[in-house]
Amino acid sequence: MSGDVKVDQTLDCKGMSCPLPILKTKKAVEALSKDQVLKVETTDPGSKNDMASWAKRTGNEILKVEEGSGTFTFYIKKTA
């Protein structure tokens, strides 16, 4: 459990630059079943907007984004 979101799979994209966090997220989400949740951690400041665009385009849902000091944590529900 992570807060109120149940996480099924975790992906570490810390230290990676565009476009790797998106490519790895796509691959990881594809491996999930519908309604499962992927937790992705990044350090790329561009990933915040990129992840939102990716989710919008692929029809997946970002449940929550947490911003730490230089890190971003996304909780993505496979809805597509």
Add this chain to the structure above:
Amino acid sequence: MAQKKMTIIASKGSLDMAYPPLILATTAAAMDFDVTIFFTFFGLDIIKKDNADKLKISPIGNPAMPMPVPIPTLIGCLPGMEAMATAMMKSMFKKHGVATIGQLLGLAKESGVKLIACQMTMDVMGVKQEDVIDGVEFGGAAMWLDAAADAQINLFI
């Protein structure tokens, strides 16, 4: 949502200009686009066998090229400067977690990006089909136009 399509013409074979087509193609594929890249002229160098990670960047004629110290254009012509600029850029990419051209090319193939090599360029430059990486199709302007006519995004890089 109907599947979107994108095509890119990759016409440059320098390290810096090989990145944009491959970054956009892999990302578009990850966003469920049907993607085609047409490699023509110097862009063909990107898909020559064992060549993706040997592409170079030239310090000549690029005032934005970052250098440890400012280097006059004339000095950039000296032997070894191109290798130095290339090594420097590669280490900057690596430090910032940027994939190599070879990795991006592999990811593009893996995600179903269609790669087309320009046959005319190959003939002119003496490149044989076996000199090009596997999984590439061969064709010309009509093949790209056919893909581009149905695409929402068409880029010439």
